Amino acid sequence: MERVNAFILSRTGSSVTMIPEVANHLISSGGKRLRPMLTLATASLCGYEGDGDVRLAAAVEFMHTATLLHDDVVDDSDMRRGKLAARKLWGNEASVLVGDFLLGQAFKMMVEVGSLEALRILSEAAAVIAEGEVMQLSAAKNTATTEDDYLAVVRGKTAELFAAACEVGPVIAGRPKEEQAAARSYGMNLGVAFQLVDDALDYGGREAKLGKKVGDDFREGKITLPVVLAYRRGDAQERAFWKRTLENGEADDADLQEAIRLLGKHGAIDDTIARARHYGAIARDALGLFREKPEARALIDVVEFVTARAH
Amino acid sequence: MERVNAFILSRTGSSVTMIPEVANHLISSGGKRLRPMLTLATASLCGYEGDGDVRLAAAVEFMHTATLLHDDVVDDSDMRRGKLAARKLWGNEASVLVGDFLLGQAFKMMVEVGSLEALRILSEAAAVIAEGEVMQLSAAKNTATTEDDYLAVVRGKTAELFAAACEVGPVIAGRPKEEQAAARSYGMNLGVAFQLVDDALDYGGREAKLGKKVGDDFREGKITLPVVLAYRRGDAQERAFWKRTLENGEADDADLQEAIRLLGKHGAIDDTIARARHYGAIARDALGLFREKPEARALIDVVEFVTARAH
Numbered sequence: 001m002e003r004v005n006a007f008i009l010s011r012t013g014s015s016v017t018m019i020p021e022v023a024n025h026l027i028s029s030g031g032k033r034l035r036p037m038l039t040l041a042t043a044s045l046c047g048y049e050g051d052g053d054v055r056l057a058a059a060v061e062f063m064h065t066a067t068l069l070h071d072d073v074v075d076d077s078d079m080r081r082g083k084l085a086a087r088k089l090w091g092n093e094a095s096v097l098v099g100d101f102l103l104g105q106a107f108k109m110m111v112e113v114g115s116l117e118a119l120r121i122l123s124e125a126a127a128v129i130a131e132g133e134v135m136q137l138s139a140a141k142n143t144a145t146t147e148d149d150y151l152a153v154v155r156g157k158t159a160e161l162f163a164a165a166c167e168v169g170p171v172i173a174g175r176p177k178e179e180q181a182a183a184r185s186y187g188m189n190l191g192v193a194f195q196l197v198d199d200a201l202d203y204g205g206r207e208a209k210l211g212k213k214v215g216d217d218f219r220e221g222k223i224t225l226p227v228v229l230a231y232r233r234g235d236a237q238e239r240a241f242w243k244r245t246l247e248n249g250e251a252d253d254a255d256l257q258e259a260i261r262l263l264g265k266h267g268a269i270d271d272t273i274a275r276a277r278h279y280g281a282i283a284r285d286a287l288g289l290f291r292e293k294p295e296a297r298a299l300i301d302v303v304e305f306v307t308a309r310a311h
Numbered sequence: 312m313e314r315v316n317a318f319i320l321s322r323t324g325s326s327v328t329m330i331p332e333v334a335n336h337l338i339s340s341g342g343k344r345l346r347p348m349l350t351l352a353t354a355s356l357c358g359y360e361g362d363g364d365v366r367l368a369a370a371v372e373f374m375h376t377a378t379l380l381h382d383d384v385v386d387d388s389d390m391r392r393g394k395l396a397a398r399k400l401w402g403n404e405a406s407v408l409v410g411d412f413l414l415g416q417a418f419k420m421m422v423e424v425g426s427l428e429a430l431r432i433l434s435e436a437a438a439v440i441a442e443g444e445v446m447q448l449s450a451a452k453n454t455a456t457t458e459d460d461y462l463a464v465v466r467g468k469t470a471e472l473f474a475a476a477c478e479v480g481p482v483i484a485g486r487p488k489e490e491q492a493a494a495r496s497y498g499m500n501l502g503v504a505f506q507l508v509d510d511a512l513d514y515g516g517r518e519a520k521l522g523k524k525v526g527d528d529f530r531e532g533k534i535t536l537p538v539v540l541a542y543r544r545g546d547a548q549e550r551a552f553w554k555r556t557l558e559n560g561e562a563d564d565a566d567l568q569e570a571i572r573l574l575g576k577h578g579a580i581d582d583t584i585a586r587a588r589h590y591g592a593i594a595r596d597a598l599g600l601f602r603e604k605p606e607a608r609a610l611i612d613v614v615e616f617v618t619a620r621a622h
Contacts, residue, residue, distance in 0.1 A: 144489035146496040147593050178455035182543075185457040232493075232599025271592070278589040281582070282458050288543025 003051075004036050007058045011105050022086050022098040026065055029081045034194075034302070035165045036061040041302075042169025042183045045295040052113040052172045059122065060165045062106035067129055067161075069099035074133065075220050079213060118168040125164035132156020141221040141247045143231050143239070150228055151192065159191025166190075182289045186299065189283035194306045196276035199224035200269045201309065203260055215256040221246045225275065227259075229268040238262055273310045280307045314362075315347050318369045322416050333397050333409040337376055340392040345505075345613070346476045347372040352613075353480025353494045356606040363424040363483045370433065371476045373417035378440055378472075380410035385444065386531050390524060429479040436475035443467020452532040452558045454542050454550070461539050462503065470502025477501075493600045497610065500594035505617045507587035510535035511580050512620065514571055526567040532557045536586065538570075540579040549573055584621045591618045 012023040036057035043053035071077070072085040073092045079085055087095040103126065110119050136153045139145045166187030170179040202217040203226055217224050223246060231242045241258065245251040251259075263269050280303045290296040323334040347368030354364035382388070383396040384403045390396055398406040414437065421430050447464045450456045477498030481490040513528040514537055528535050534557060542553045552569065556562040562570075574580050591614045601607040 144492060146492050146597060148496045148499060148597075149492065181455060181457050181460065185459045188459060229596055232596050233602075234599075236603075275589065275592075278586065281586075285540055285543050286457060286459075288545075291544075292547075 001033060001037060001040065003054045004033070004040065004057045004061070007054055008061055011058065011062075011109065012102075014101070018090065018094060019098055019101055022069075022090050022094055023065070023102060025083070025086050025089065026068060026080065027061075029083050031061075031064075031081060033061060035064050035161055038162065038165040038187060038190075038299075038302070039169055041295060041299055042166045042187075043173055044169075045183075045290050045293055045299065046170045046173035046175045046179060048169065048173035050172070052115065052118075053169065055109045055113050056118060056122070056168050056172065057165075059106040059109040060161065060168075062102045062109070063122070063126060063129075064161060066099040066102040066106070067133070067157075069095045069102070071133070074137070075222075077216070077220070079216075113172065115168075115172050117171050121164050121167050121171065125160050128156050128160040132158070132160065136222075139223055141249070142223060143227075143242050143247060145223045145228055147225065147228050150223065150225055154192055154195045155188065158195040159188045162191030162194065163188035179289060182286050185286035186283045189279040189286065190303060190306060193276040193279040193283065193303070196225055196272050196279070197306060197310045199226055200272045200276070203263055204269055215259070218245070218256055218259050219251055221249050221251075225272045226263050226268040229271055230259075230263050230266045233266040233268070234262060273307070276310070277307055280304075312344060312348060312351065314365045315344070315351065315368045315372070318365055319372055322369065322373070322420065323413075325412070329401065329405060330409055330412055333380075333401050333405055334376070334413060336394070336397050336400065337379060337391065338372070340394055342372075342375075342392060344372060346375050346472060349473065349476040349498060349501075349610075349613070350480055352606060352610055353477045353498075354484055355480075356494075356601050356604055356610065357481045357484035357486045357490060359480065359484035361483070363426065363429075364480065366420045366424050367429060367433070367479050367483065368476075370417040370420040371472065371479075373413045373420070374433070374437060374440075375472060377410040377413040377417070378444070378468075380406045380413070382444070385448070386533075388527070388531070390527075424483065426479075426483050428482050432475050432478050432482065436471050439467050439471040443469070443471065447533075450534055452560070453534060454538075454553050454558060456534045456539055458536065458539050461534065461536055465503055465506045466499065469506040470499045473502030473505065474499035490600060493597050496597035497594045500590040500597065501614055501617060504587040504590040504594065504614070507536055507583050507590070508617060508621045510537055511583045511587070514574055515580055526570070529556070529567055529570050530562055532560050532562075536583045537574050537579040540582055541570075541574050541577045544577040544579070545573060584618070587621070588618055591615075 008027060012020045012027060014020060039057040039060050040053050068080060069086055072080055072087050073095050077085050078088055086098070107123070110122055132153055132155070136157055139149055139153055163184045164187070167180055167184040170183050199217065202224065203215065227242065227246065231239055234242070241262070245255045245259065283303050284300055287296050287299055319338060323331045323338060325331060350368040350371050351364050379391060380397055383391055383398050384406050388396050389399055418434070421433055443464055443466070447468055450460055450464055474495045475498070478491055478495040481494050510528065513535065514526065538553065538557065542550060545553070552573070556566045556570065594614050595611055598607050598610055
């Protein structure tokens with residue numbers, strides 16, 4: 001990971017000084033680097049010995065950073081990882097354009113690795129992620145969103161990058177399709193579990209731990225799984241509450257407290273975490289093929305880490 | 312359901328005597344009529360008062376019967392619902408063609424109802440089901456199948472018809488998109504739960520209860536979720552066993568006993584049922600919108616019935 005970090009820093013450089021400023025604001029703000037770690041871990045799991053994994057891992061982190069920059073613009077967010085969002089410091093235009101720059105850099109790094117198959121996987125992921133974000137745009141503020149609809153959003157906007165980050169490991173190691181599919185399945189289900197736990201934490205995590213404020217999703221009118229469950233389990237009066245606060249965007253702090261009370265009443269947070277565990281279990285089983293390898297243990301620990309964040 | 316049964320019998324008639332013979336052999340063989348019941352129940356849930364629901368329910372059962380006839384040919388099955396499969400009595404050709412006849416009749420009934428939207432949903436389902444069967448053809452005998460791959464097969468070959476059967480209820484009742492999506496989500500997840508329980512029962516159900524022999528999936532080299540889990544949880548020697556018996560089709564009765572032992576060793580049957588319960592929980596939540604309606608209780612009971620079959 002040190003080599004990935006060094007490589008990332010070396011590639012945010014530009015003679016346009018605003019670019020490294022904006023990029024490094026976010027990149028050096030203490031993200032978990034979970035996605036690039038997955039690329040390194042799956043490559044190592046598959047016995048890869050070159051240095052393409054470092055470039056692909058950095059590319060994955062750039063893709064992730066680019067989507068964060070763009071997300072904050074789309075969602076009008078003020079905070080990101082406990083700091084002011086880049087858009088609050090440099091504006092929306094800079095956030096959009098630096099995001100595009102990072103995406104371009106990501107593709108350049110992938111090309112340097114020279115694996116057309118890895119390029120295909122990551123560029124497809126870029127398209128699917130954008131598609132997931134657009135789906136979320138339509139689903140946002142719409143209390144009619146079903147759990148299946150929401151899972152499709154999560155697969156696109158979050159889990160697809162996890163899946164691609166894991167799939168390129170066996171690909172550059174030249175491993176058979178069977179192992180590529182297993183790594184992809186691990187990443188996809190880990191990503192879903194990760195997002196669902198995130199959704200639960202948004203209504204219950206401590207602010208410091210979360211790096212953003214409790215209730216951000218609520219304030220932004222985002223329909224996430226806890227709300228999907230509470231909405232469907234609630235009576236007509238409760239549904240009217242969710243419609244007013246999420247669809248019409250009239251939520252204040254007292255509403256957030258009421259939302260948290262309703263989520264608790266219907267067990268929506270606990271059941272969101274139970275759903276996340278299901279996907280975690282699938283991720284763990286997907287790794288079975290590699291079970292004899294010591295690196296598999298670390299990847300199984302990631303599943304535990306992701307689902308244990310909920311406590 | 313009596314009206315559906317009468318309607319079904321009235322529509323298997325043909326001056327080609329083999330057609331009613333083959334069709335009635337299967338149709339009157341005591342299937343659970345679960346799918347047409349779902350259409351009646353969701354239509355009634357949505358306050359539908361016409362008689363289109365009976366025709367659509369019959370169409371759904373015809374589509375289901377057609378796929379069973381075709382499946383038995385594709386799988387070389389000898390038994391169906393505790394009786395000899397139609398193909399053993401009348402041959403493969405008759406089974407294929409009578410299946411086509413039933414599919415044609417199903418579309419005629421749908422047209423009679425006059426809802427273009429219901430037609431669209433059910434004809435799309437017909438295409439998706441066929442697609443699911445073809446996917447299974449490629450996945451069959453391939454131990455590399457991941458849990459995600461397998462779930463995609465299940466969504467296509469089984470759950471899609473459940474979803475469509477449920478979705479047309481609110482559609483002919485003229486209910487809003489929100490309720491259509493909820494009914495569809497209920498059916499889709501119920502269908503996944505149903506198929507996973509079926510997969511578990513294939514290795515553990517009593518023959519009389521199952522209407523087919525224990526281990527049929529194994530003998531046919533079908534990769535189902537219990538096998539996906541046991542394969543990934545097993546060591547190299549166990550994987551060689553699964554490859555030999557399923558991929559090379561060299562399974563005898565002693566192999567079946569060994570397969571059942573390995574499934575038990577890895578908790579693969581129990582975990583298949585735990586996964587089914589997850590989808591059952593999603594189905595139950597999807598119905599939340601209708602919770603005030605008494606008919607919703609019956610549909611929730613179906614979820615219980617489907618997951619309780621495992622005991």
